Every structure is written in structure tokens, then in C-alpha cells.
Amino acid sequence: MTNSSNIGIVLSFLALWIATYFSVEYQQITGFVIIFLFGILHGANDLRLISKIKNENSISNYKKILIYYLTFVTTGVLLFYLLPEWALVIFILVSAYHFGEQHWNQLSTEKTPPIISLFQLVYGLFIFELLFYFHQKEVAVIIGEIIHSSMNTFNFTYMLQFNGLVLIVLSLVMLRKNTIFKNQLPVNLVYLLLFAIIFRNSNLIWAFAIYFIIWHSLPSIKDQICFLYGQYTFQNFVQYFKAAFGYWFLSLTGIALLYFLFRKEAVFTALFFSFLAAITFPHVLVIMKMQNKIKEH
Template sequence: MKFQPSNIANMNAFMIVSTFFCLWLAVYFGDRAEALLAYLFVFSFGIMHGANDLKLIQRTTGMSSRSFYMRALVSYLLVIGIITVFFSFVPILALAFFVLASAYHFGEQHWASRTSLPSILRELFFMAYGMLIFFLLFYFHADEVTGVIHDVTDFSIPTAFYFYGLLVSGLTFLVFFAWIAFNSLLLTHIIEELFYLLVFYVLFQSASLIWGFSIYFVIWHSIPSLMDQVQFLSGEISSKALWSYFKSSFLYWIISLAGLGILYYIFQGQDKLFFSILVYFLAAITFPHVLVMNKVNRI
């Protein structure tokens, strides 16, 4: 169950205004304050939008017994554990898998209600769009991204890779997009979607790596996804439905934040090591969330 057209228009206007407001706001912050604000964004709405997955699993399966809930919880934690181990032994492959899964997830969230493509083509289109977003961000911050990847995996990627990645993903998306529009499979406006890409171009070129990513992740992904989930669970977008969502996700959100807080305390003063662990943590909780949201979007 998706937003009605009027709600989509209101949400899109909110996202555009919020994006440029955040860019303007950054002018008045130093690098450290900007980074702290970016982490606050990610740790609030960013983590919150994935904190209700067990409730979504119950709704998609129609099972609500306590025993099913416990089995779902154990399975969810098992996936997180497997991903964590995967990162520990083959970090470069795990990171690549994480980026691919996140790219698909970004594309699915944005396009699931905006195109009527058949199944296999939908997945490829979602992936192309998500990779375009990532490579647009990576291209404008190539040296910094290469440094982050090296810190996490000890693997060095030449900065030219991001240009070619942007070129391939961009052309792939545009070919898909033109074909979708030509075959009347587009459920939104062509100019509108191209304008959003222009907004992302300005965002990623103007903002720092962490600030640009946090703005996109929270404003363009997490909040719309959270609204979709509220609509799916409650059948409406209202203050009552939002409060119900917040109450049901609050415990898991707090547990996630507490875990991060403990890790930060343990590794304080070791910024590179903590950042690597933070990437592992976000990757571990992303994979099961991607699977859950894929199930929701197929209903």
C-alpha cells in the first residue's frame, strides 16, 4: 500500500526544500559539528526506519503468535551475525555486497510505486538507479571514499574507478529510463525525476561526504520509507499511526543506539577502527531490512 498522489507531491516538496535548507545550514557549521549532525540524522531517522522490521514480517506473513515472533527474531539476528562474520573474513567482498544491496534498496524504495515494469526488469532498474546514486556521491568525494574503503578493507581502489562507475551506471539508468517512458511504464513525470537527479548532483557536489550521504539517506530514503511502512501497517498516514509506529519500534531503536554507544566507548580515540565497526554494524542491520522491505513491496 503506497502514498496517494497528493501525499507523494507533498513529500517530494518537503524533500527538496529540506535538502537545500540542510545545504544552507551547513554553511554555519564547522566540520566536526557537521559530522555530529550527520550522525544524529543517521542514528535517528536512519536507524528508526529499519527498527520495525519484525512488525512488518508479522504483517506480511499474517503470523502474530509469540512463537512465530521469536523465530522471526532469531532468524533476523542470525542474518545479522552471518553478515558480521562475512565482513570479518572477506571485508572487500562484504563491502561490495553491502553497496549492491543498498543500491537495490534505494532504487526499490524510490521506484516501486513509480513504474509498472515487469519483475526481472524492475530489479535491474532499481539496481541501476541505486548505483547511479552511489557513484554520483563517490565521484565527487573520490579521494575520501578511497580512504574509507582502505580503512575498512585494506584494499585500495583507484579514484578513476568512480568516474567509470558513474558513466556506466548513468548510461544504464538513462537507457532503462528512456525505454520505460517510451513504453508508458512510467507512473511519474519524466522532468520531475530528472530534476531530482539534478538536485542530487548539486547536493553531492556541494556537501561533504558524510553530510551529503546523511541528507540523501535520511531525507530521500529513510523518511519516505518510514512513511510507506506506516501506511502499510496502519492503512493511513496520521499522527496516531505515526505514534503507533514509533512505540512499536522504540525498543529496537534504543537497543541499536545502545550497542553503538558501547562500541564508541570501547573504541574511543580510535576513530578509524570505530568507523570500520560502524560500517560493519550498518551493513549487518541493512541486509535483513532489505529482504523485509522487498517482501513488503511485493504485496
């Protein structure tokens, strides 16, 4: 295990311990707050990452990138408004791949082979479905609010079982083809057990926040800082935060507006995840390009 992984395990159990002292309401509030602070922050420097990837730092190029980025986000919002079912499916698939790519980004040192990309997607889906399995009623309500339809007949258990079977098959293939995967498999089985414990014993929002922040956002921020500034230091983190502040603050303002306009809990939660999805779509593409750029060098 790396130092980052050890810290992640300690923070996860600390968050799980905190949950035993917090009511469901406080778990939700705290979960939303840390998602706002760190989850959105990890995607707030995308424009700077694009400039670094393209090696173009002119003001005119920055404005062009900004227009493309905002257009992408707006398209995501419209997609959730006009075709919520398709938008939700796309969001889950894109986010699942994004989570799997971040968690298993060391599987290849060159251009990612299709089998690894497929494994990363299925792994991310398994994380989602594991979370959904332990919170089926809450997830059904949120999805119902997003797609404006009842989800009472949807069975998350079958999804988890099927995806788990596919994950096992892909893992057996990876064991034969990838030495890095073979070495990392034992510790990642421990991680999956840890995630199951967290998801089972925490409120939905708090459980999602623990995984999203500790096991995705913070490692992603570290990777982005290394890509932008060469190494991870506190001074470079401050630079990263300053560069991200404008977009981060704008996103927080948008979420605050949603909260004050839609205070009903289920509706707000649905709108929150829809907003998160809209800003996730372009972010995933940026991180994919960043990872490819790193592997090129």
C-alpha cells in the same frame, strides 16, 4: 510533484544551507546523529512488518522470526569480518537496489517485472557513485579501512560514467514500456540535479545523511506506517515508534559501544558502515516482501 517531494526539496535546501554554517566536524557529528535517530528507526520495525506480512502474531512465531533475524544480522557481521571485500560489494548492491526500489516503488502495481528491478538497481548504484565521485578521497579511505587494503588506484569517475550510460539506456527502454516512468522522468531529472548539488557542497557524512534520511528513510517510514496501520497519522507514528523502540535502542547501544571502543575517526566510520550494512541485509528483504504484499492487494 507530491507534497512529500516538495517537503523533501525544502528540507534538502535547508540542510544544504545549514552546511554552510557548520564546520566539517559538526557536519559529521550532526550527520551521524540524524542517521542514528531516523535512519536506524526506519529499519527498527522489521519484525512487526514480517508478522503483518505473514498474518501471524503469536508470541512463538515472533520469537522464531526474531531468531532468524538476529541470525541474518550476525551472518552479515561475520561476512564483513571474514570476507570484507565481498561483503562490501554485496552491501552496495543490496543497498543500491533498496534505495532504487523506494524511490521508484510506483512503477508497477503488480509483481515487479525484471526490467524495473534492474532499473531500480542501476538507479541506486548511480546515486552511490554520484556521492562517491564528489568525495573520492574520503570514500577511498573508508573502503580501505573496511577491506584492509589501499584504494588509491580506484577510479570512481569511470564507474559513474559507465553506470550513467547504462542508466540512460535503461531509461530509454523504460520510456517505451512504462507510462508511469514517462510521467515521472522530468521531475526525477530535477531530483538528480538536486542530489548532485547536495553531494558536491556537503561533507561526505552530511551529504549521505541528507539523502538517506530525507529521500529514503522518512518516505519508507511513511510507507511502513500505512502498511501496518492503514494510514499515516501522528498517532500511528507514535505507535510505530513505540513498537520499534526496543530494536532501535539496542542498535544505538551497539553503535555507541563501537564509538567508545574505536574513537579514531576513519576506523569508526568504517565500522559504522559495516554495522549499518549488517542490519541492512535483512531489512531489504523485509521491505521487498512488504512492497509485494501491497501490490497483491
